[in-house]
Amino acid sequence: MLEYAYYPGCSLEHSASPYDQSIRAVFSALGIGLREIEDWNCCGATMYMSVKKIIGYAISARNLAIAQDMGLEVCAPCSSCYTILRKTNRHIAWEPKERQKINEALAAAGLSYNTIVEVRHPVDILAVDFGVDELKKRVKAPLKGLKVAPYYGCQIVRPHGHIDDIDDPVKMDKLLTAVGAEPVHYPPKVRCCGGMLMTTQEDVALKLNLELLQAAEDNGAHMIATACPLCQMNLEGYQKKINKSFRRDFNLPVVYFSHVLGIALGIRPEAMGLDKLLVPPLKLNAFAEGARV
Amino acid sequence: MKETIMTFPKKEADLRAAFWDQVSSFPDGEKIKLCLQCGTCTGACPVSYAMDITPRQTVALFRAGHIERILRSRTIWLCASCYSCTVRCPVGIKVTDTLYALKRIAMDKKIYPARFPVHTLSRSFTKNVYKYGRNYELGLGLRYFFATDFVKLFSNFGFGLSMIRRGRMGLFPKKLKRVNQIRAIIKKADEFGEA
Numbered sequence: 001m002l003e004y005a006y007y008p009g010c011s012l013e014h015s016a017s018p019y020d021q022s023i024r025a026v027f028s029a030l031g032i033g034l035r036e037i038e039d040w041n042c043c044g045a046t047m048y049m050s051v052k053k054i055i056g057y058a059i060s061a062r063n064l065a066i067a068q069d070m071g072l073e074v075c076a077p078c079s080s081c082y083t084i085l086r087k088t089n090r091h092i093a094w095e096p097k098e099r100q101k102i103n104e105a106l107a108a109a110g111l112s113y114n115t116i117v118e119v120r121h122p123v124d125i126l127a128v129d130f131g132v133d134e135l136k137k138r139v140k141a142p143l144k145g146l147k148v149a150p151y152y153g154c155q156i157v158r159p160h161g162h163i164d165d166i167d168d169p170v171k172m173d174k175l176l177t178a179v180g181a182e183p184v185h186y187p188p189k190v191r192c193c194g195g196m197l198m199t200t201q202e203d204v205a206l207k208l209n210l211e212l213l214q215a216a217e218d219n220g221a222h223m224i225a226t227a228c229p230l231c232q233m234n235l236e237g238y239q240k241k242i243n244k245s246f247r248r249d250f251n252l253p254v255v256y257f258s259h260v261l262g263i264a265l266g267i268r269p270e271a272m273g274l275d276k277l278l279v280p281p282l283k284l285n286a287f288a289e290g291a292r293v
Numbered sequence: 294m295k296e297t298i299m300t301f302p303k304k305e306a307d308l309r310a311a312f313w314d315q316v317s318s319f320p321d322g323e324k325i326k327l328c329l330q331c332g333t334c335t336g337a338c339p340v341s342y343a344m345d346i347t348p349r350q351t352v353a354l355f356r357a358g359h360i361e362r363i364l365r366s367r368t369i370w371l372c373a374s375c376y377s378c379t380v381r382c383p384v385g386i387k388v389t390d391t392l393y394a395l396k397r398i399a400m401d402k403k404i405y406p407a408r409f410p411v412h413t414l415s416r417s418f419t420k421n422v423y424k425y426g427r428n429y430e431l432g433l434g435l436r437y438f439f440a441t442d443f444v445k446l447f448s449n450f451g452f453g454l455s456m457i458r459r460g461r462m463g464l465f466p467k468k469l470k471r472v473n474q475i476r477a478i479i480k481k482a483d484e485f486g487e488a
Contacts, residue, residue: 109474
């Protein structure tokens, strides 16, 4: 049986709780085990890296040290956490002196990190470890005619491009196709949503998100599927502001890719927090009604 | 022939020393020396249009001895960390990581752009982590807007309220059970005295 050490990250506790709920529900429906890393802490995000690098890596490594003792690979759904945890591993493997310093800091908490625990994104886990063909077999309600813009964002494919092509990743496309949905042509699939710029440089971030919404609409998507809490919040939560600033009338649902898979697997929308979205994905929810019949 | 040594004013010389220190402290950091000024980083950057100094120009300014001008620009604080430049650079310079290095120098030396208090967000964030062990979204947002842009606090009120109504914005922070572990790690790591 597949099993992973689960690292939800801070966003999935609150703003991205629908992501957390849907990942847990989908993994459970597919029989993939998730054991939450006990008392996990913030990965440091992009913020700590701007202040003190060694502290950022040391606190990030605390999570990896706990996962190491669980003997499992880590599953990190938040793209930012995913990249930070992977960068921590890379940094530790790069220079023995850095590893030593980080371990000295960890020792202050009675921990040590001596191996390299692999950190994985659920898109990769589902597409590769579980397998697209196996997923196809589990579909209860094929999402025929549902057009989805697959939006990968930055940090799944960059900076290292180890799980997919950096220009044209396809793993999420394959997952969506496996459950009967139609991934539309979406040229900005790896463009940046601005991330934290929505807080610090709103005008810049609004423009980036306008382009992402426009491309989805132009290509006939019923909704955007994301794999990152910040992308989802910017695209959905600031849609009203974008409409106001640029005189548009977008009303485009922005779900997590796991929501699309979950509905096809017969999971109820409320069980995945779909009722918490600001723009209800009516077309997706309609399949849930069909699935019950 | 006698080697010509370029000398910088003391402040610039200190900043250069800090910079070289920083780029030697992450993988491939020293590849910055290979920059051929092609401008691919600037072309790949989704926010370079809004920068006062482009990513390519930061390297040119560094070479010309103007690190302080880079730190006083908005550029390093506009980077959203999307890594487009990093994957595109033809000589493999870690542009994003280099901008992080410059942010750390700016924080350490307290050299910031005028009327552009973006760095306070990072500072607030680290305080949250020390206090709770996790990020506290609502607290972070409130603290940031109070400190920087009071008007934004109101313009984001509707968004905040709709998130709270749907249970997507925690009113209270979630604290680690063993938050003392985090604090001990932070204190110990800080003893290394690195920026």
